[in-house]
Amino acid sequence: MNNIVNFYSERPVIITDAEKFIDSITLPDYQFRNLVVVGKSGGRQLYCDFGSLCYLNKTKLLQKKHSCRVVEQTLDKTLEKLLDLLVKNRLGTLSATSVRNYFNDLRIFSSYYFENLSHLAFNDYTACVQCYKDTTELLLLKKANLLASSKKCYSDFFKLTVIQRVFAESVCLLHNIDLNNFKLISKNLSEVKLPKSDSVASKEELIAFYDFNKKLFYAIRDFLINNKQYPFVFSSEYNSKIIYYPYSVESANRSRKYPNLLFKENGFLRNKVEIENIINNYVETMSGEKLKSTKLILMDTYDKYKNWLIQNHVDERSRSKATLINYAITAFSMCFYCESSINQQQLFDLKLDDLSDFNPSIKGVRVCVIKARANYKKTELLIAAPMLRFLKDYKEFRSWALSFTSTPNIDNLFFELDVSNGSTDCFKVSNFSVNKTSRLRRWIKTFIADFRWIAPQLIRRTVGTVFFNETKSTVVTSKKLGNTPNVVGRHYVNASDGEHSEQMDTFFQTLHDSISNKYRKTNHIVAVHIDETTTSTTPVGGCRTQNPMRLSEFTEDFEAPNCSNFASCLFCQNYVAHSGKADIRKLMSLKKIFIMAGETEESLVMINRINEILKALYDKYPEKKIDFISVAESVQCGELDEFWQDHLNMLLDLKVDFYD
Structure with a gap:
């Protein structure tokens, strides 16, 4: 064979x-x-x-x-x-x-x-x-x-x-x-979805996670830039402290018998007098050669610890300093994930120049990144105004950290220092990677076992869920995440009944605050023609001529006005608002229907425009205050304009659900 x-x-x-x-x-x-x-x-x-x-x-x-x-x-x-x-x-x-x-x-x-x-x-x-x-x-x-x-x-x-x-x-x-x-020739196997028990974090957990990492970044930054004495000690709302010693001390603590005698509870080394008193108490039961030997070992250990701490304080390019720099960069990156909802690969590739586009309309930074999985198209991410100071401080820390390297002018916003070879003349810079995220997590959990760590993917899903629950719009959520609405619906939304009713914190508020203004080129009030006589009548007021043209203050992303859609007339250059009670009732009736439809993106945009027009009418005719109040009260009680009442009845006949 x-x-x-x-x-x-x-x-x-x-x-x-x-x-x-x-x-x-x-x-x-x-x-x-x-x-x-x-x-x-x-x-x-x-x-x-x-x-x-x-x-x-x-x-x-x-x-x-x-x-x-x-x-x-x-x-x-x-x-x-x-x-x-x-x-x-x-x-x-x-x-x-x-x-x-x-x-x-x-x-x-x-x-x-x-x-x-x-x-x-x-x-x-x-x-x-x-x-x-x-x-x-x-x-x-x-x-x-x-x-x-x-x-x-x-x-x-x-x-x-x-x-x-x-x-x-x-x-x-x-x-x-x-x-x-x-x-079609055979049955398709449907996917079996994974359980979603931990598919999103709570809003409170995400905010606490952001705050913790922000405080940790500033604590490390202050410790390093001000060249403070080791150990690095970080206290938070958790009961446990993070205490970081130089590598030589950490190694000795693991192998020697007496570190607990030599360090205080706050992590700092005791002074000479305290050490001598402790040694005397510790060895009082000993005698002879054993007493002498133990005293020598303890004092020798103390001297070595002291010298190690001093040496690491003096050495500008120690392995310990590089490690803390990496922890600080990673802590900031976790905050950046929370704020921008960027995905991991985009963050790894992000350049310093990508953050140079300050946008006054959002009082923040509009970040343009290339999204490879979307056929390499450019997508936008938003950095809100509250984080701009934080971002500025990180850039300064980044420049300071890079001054210890041989490549101080790298383009990447995030990087890591190679600490594998210990102290060197110049740190070697390498690309930021997922390994640094894992190391920060392990380091924190060494001291705080119950710390709620939130991975970047989970951050992204959580932000997507919170935005969707607040806006009810996959379009708005996709803007925040830099995805298409379909992708958002499949992967980044996990709504629950309780979350639908929660208020949004300022932490996530930047985009939501501007939903009703999202299609505007300016934050200023958009003017409206009032009480012009040479107009035809419409269900929302008047019309100069049936030649619909979008107001120049609104972007091309917003649907163009259409004479068959009377609600869109409010965004047309030829729209005229009338101040009579009947015309006020038309606007308030339309507003009532949009309120009944719920806080969708379309509703928020329409309600904002109606409020703007009503305010313009009231500002011009303050003497009609009684008319505004009486119409508002009657509309609230269900006395809508005849046209819009018929429109509402038609929607109800079509089984459109309100107040879901």
Whole structure:
């Protein structure tokens, strides 16, 4: 009997960036079996050996080689062709941070292929259709078994949907078939959603988290810039203190017997007299050589601690200082996540110049960033006025920290100092990464075990939920998160009944305060024509001419006026407001309907404009105060203008729900 020995060997790989797949012209010549694509994860480069997926036998990725060893004899050329089609079709639409996720999808499909599909003649479309139907039935059965199991593993559900989806995509690409039509031949596996028990933090938790990190940043900044004596001690509303010693002291505390005798409860080293008294009390039961030896050990330990603390205080480029700088930068980054709702990769790539656009209309900074997963389009994020001083202080601290490095003029807003080599003449600067976030979390929890740590992804979901609950608008929420409304609805909104009624803190208020003014180019009152006689009558007042033109004070994002939509007349250059009681009732009746509709984005914008027009009328005719009051009271009691009452009745007949 012949035994086949598998020899794992390296192969000549082609390494390329994911962005090269956007345009086939930029792609290098390659065989798929040798393709390695560079993505990103946590701010660091990540190598995905796509070519290895078409080999049955392969090793794990060799970090130094950026590729896997494979058994050449186990190459499947049919799978290679399918994977090549899939990658060329999809990779150009993904960001560098999504490359790994897609690689994992293809890895799941590759494993399933070798187990179940390697016999299939993919060139035979009829055979593919039948196999797809059979595979779907098998996957549905597996899903049913998983649902019936007491120990559900949600990753297993995910794998089933990936197998079906990638199978369908590969067949359609190979035979040039419309994917949506192809999926109709069999039932689609629906995703099983993960439980959302911890899908968002509470508003109070997020505000407390922000405040804690802000105080921590300022405490470290003050300690370092003013060159204070170690240890660094940080007190917060938690009962425990954070006490940071230089590395030499930390190491000694872990290995020596007496540190608790030498340090006070506040973390500082005792003075010489206190130490001598403690030593005498500690060794009073000893005698002879043991007494002498113990005294010498304690005093020697004390002297070493004192020298270490002094040395780290004097050394401007100690490892301990670099570590605290990293903690301060990370603490600020957590506040920046809370304020801007930026995603992690955008924060890693953020440049100092990106924060130079002060916008007086929002009294803050409008940050423009490139969003790779949205086809590299530019998206806007907002930094509110209350954080501008905080941002200025961080920039000053950043410049101070970079002065200890060999690259003081880097572009990135966030960075980290390499502390792996201890004290050096100049710190080495590296890219900010998710590792720093994890280290800050571990450091804080070492002292405060019950500290509520909120990860960046959870911050983003929480802010999205709070904004949506307050505005009832995925459009407004998408502006805050830099996403499309559909993406916000799927991933960043988790509304609860209680949250709908909560008031918004100033912490999140910047955008919400301007919802009713969001389509305006100015914060000033937009003027309105009043009581012009040469006009036709409308359900909201009068009209100069039926030639709708948007008022110049409103942006092009706002829907243009339309003569068939009388509410939009309020934003038209030809609209005229009348001051008679009947006309006041028209405006107040329309306002009443929008109030009944709830605090949607459209309602807030319309109500604000109606209030503005009513104020203009009242300012011009203050003698009509009684008319305004009487009309308002009667409308509140349900006596609406006839046209708008009919309009309301029609909405009710159509089963439109008010006051949900």
